[in-house]
Amino acid sequence: MLAKTLHGFEDLLAKELRNLGAGNVTQGVRTVFFEGDKGFMYKANLCLRTAIKVLKPITSFTIRQQNDLYNQIYAMDWEAFMTKDQTFVVDTVLLSDEFSNSLFVSQKVKDAIVDKFRDQYGTRPSVDTKHADIRINIHIQGSLCHVSLDSSGASLHHRGYRLATNIAPINEVLAAGLLLMSGWDGRSDFLDPMCGSGTFLVEAAMIACNIPPNINRKEFCFKNWKDFDQELYDKIAEASLNKAREFHFKIKGYDKAPSAVMKAKDNVENAGLSEYITIEEKSFFDSKKETDAHLHMVFNPPYGTRLQIDMPKFYGQIGDTLKQNYPGTEAWFISSNMESLKHVGLRTSRKIKVYNSQLESRFVKYEIYSGSKKAKHQTAD
Template sequence: MNNNFKMVAKTLFGFEEILGKELRNLGAGHVVEGVRNVSFEGDTGFMYKANLCLRTAIKVLKPIHSFSVRNENELYRKIYTMDWGDYLSVDTTFAIDTTVNSDHFTHSLYVSQKAKDAIVDKFRDTEGKRPSVDVKHPDVRLNIHIHKQQCTISLDSSGRSLHQRGYRMATNIAPINEVLAAGLLLLSGWDGQCDFLDPMCGSGTLLTEAAMIACNIPVNINRKEFAFEKWEDFDATLFEKIVNASLNKTREFHHKIIGYDKAPSAVRKAIANAESANLSEYITIERKNFFETAKPTDTHLHIVFNPPYGERLDRRGLDSGFDVEAFYSDIGDTLKQEYPGTEAWFITSNLEALKYVGLRPSRKIKVFNSHLESRLVKYVMYEGSKKAKNNLVQE
C-alpha cells in the first residue's frame, strides 16, 4: 500500500460516475469523481491496468507537483526549480499539453511555451545541454492543468488519447468516438446478457465496443503503445503480467451482436473493424435499411444506435435533402410496430427532432458528442399491446 500514488483519469462530461464505477471494479482506492475527471490511488501495476482496461477514460495522469501561481514569472520560476532529472534527461524528448481555467492565464499554448522554456533553461544551466521538444511522438508527455491559482503538473501515462483503441481501420463521416460509444453502452446498462442490435451501425464502433464489454476484453488490448512504456522505470515484466491477468478474465458470450446499415461502404468498414479487433465471431453485420426490418430475435433485445442528427449533416453539405421530421418519425414507427420486447437507446443532438419519434422516452441523459450537447434517450417497447398506450405521446 505504501507504493500507491494519486492518479487522475480524464473523461467526457456525464461519464464521471461510470468511470468511477470502472475504477472501483478494477480495485482503485480513494476514488473521487470530479468534473470530466476521476481521481484515484493505485500502484504502478494499477496504472498499467487502468490504461489497458478503462473503457471511459481519455487519459490517465500521474500528478508529480502542485503549487499556487498568479503570473507567468511565478509559473516559470516554480517549474524551473523542480528536480526535472527525476523525469527527463538531456537525451529525452518531451511535449507539454496544457488546460487552463483561470483569470490569470487564458492561453494554454502560452503556458506550454513558458513551461517548456523553464525546463530547457534548467537543463541548459545545470547540464550544459537541453532536451528537445517532440510534439508528435515524445519520450515523455507532460500535462499542465491550471485551475484558478492552482497549477498541477502531471506525467501523461497514456500518450495518445485512450479512445484510439487500435482496432478501427476504417471510418465513415463523423464516426462516434470510441470512449463515447463505450460510455453510452454502459449508461444504457449493456452487460452482454442478451442480444444486441445497432440498426445504423456506420463503421461499427458501437458493435465492437459492445462485444468487448460482453466478453470483458481489455478495451485497449489492440493499442500499439502507451506513453508509460517509454518511461525509464517501465517494468516490462510487470506490464506483461497485467496484460495476461486481464486476458484471463475474459468470458464467453452466448448471444448475438447484430449491426445493420443501408450503405454498402459502411458495412464493409464495419466488417473490417470487427475483424481488426478479432471479434468477427461475435458480430454479424448486414446491409439493411432499419425502417424495412423487424426484430431479428424472439428474446429480449438491447438496441443502442447513433442516428444522423440532421443539422450535423446539413452543415457539411452532405445531405441537403435530409428530412429530419420524417426520419425520426420512422424511428418511432419502426420501433412500435416491429420491435416488441426491446429496450432501445439512441443519442442525438437534435433535441427538436425527438418530438417526432412519437414515443415518450423513459430516460434522458445529457451527454456531449464532440462539441454537440446531446441526449441519450431510452424507449421501452413492450411485448404485444401491453402498455402500448403508455409509449405513445399524449397529444
C-alpha cells in the same frame, strides 16, 4: 492519480475504478481521483472504458506572477522523468485570472525544461506535438499549479482497432459510456441498426466478453518512462485478458451503405471479434426483429449536421419501425437534433443529457413492449 473523462461520465468512471480495485476514489468535474500503484496505473490504461487520460501528479506549487511558473518548473528535477534525447510536449488547462493563454503557459514550461537541460548538458530535448515520448500536463486553478505526467499519451479513445471510419464516427469512449449507461451487460442479443464503422458493435462485444478495451493499443506514454517495467506490464495485460468470458448471444449490425459495412467488418476483424459480431447491408426501416427474445438496441442516427436528410420524416420512420417491427426491445439512441426527436412519436422512458464532441445531445430510451402493454406505453408525447 487522476483519470479524465467526458462530461456526465464521472459516475461511470468512478464505478469502473472501484471495480478494478482503486483506492480512495473521489469525483471531480470530468475527473476522478484515485489511488493505486504502478501496476494499477498500467491496468487503468488497459481496462478503463470511460477514461480519456490517466495522469500521475508529480508536484504542485503556488504561483503569484508569471515568472514564478518558469522558476518553479526550472527548479524541478526533470532528469528523474526524462532524458535529453527524448521528445516531449506540454498540455495546459487553465482556470485562473493570472493566466489566460494556455499556449503561453505551455511555452513558458517548455522554455524552463529546455533551459534546464541545456544548462546541465549543453544540449536540449526536442518538442514533438504529435508523437512525443513524454507528455507533461499543467493544470492551473487560481494560483495553484499542478504538474502531472500523462501516462496515456494519445487519448484513450484511440483503442487501436478502428482503422477505417465513415462520416461522423462516434468516439469510442463515448460509445462505451453510452452502452454502460444503457445497462448493456451482455445478457441478451444486441443490435446497432445504423452501425456505420461499427464502434458500438466492437465496444458492446468487449463489454459482453469483459475484454480490456485498450488491449489492441500499441502505444502508451508510460512505456517511455524511466521506471517502465515491461515484465510487470506483461503480467497485468495477461491477467486482464484472462478475465475475459464467453458470450452466448448475438451481436448484429446493419447499415444500408456498402462502404460502411465494409469498414465496419474491417474494424471488427482488427479487434479480433469477428466470431461474436455479424454485419449486414440492410436498411433498418426494412428490417424486423428476428426472434421473440429480448433485444438490446443502441445506435447513433444522423443528426442532420453533416448528412443532409429530411430529419422529421427520418425520425418518424425510426419510431414507426420500432413500434411495428421490434416488440420486446429496449432501444436507445443519441441525437443532438432536439426538434427531430419530437417526431419519433414514442414516449421516452429515459432521457439523459450528454455531449457528442461539442454537441449537446440527448441519450433517449424507448421500451417497445409486446402484447397488451404495447397500447398502454406507446403513446405519442
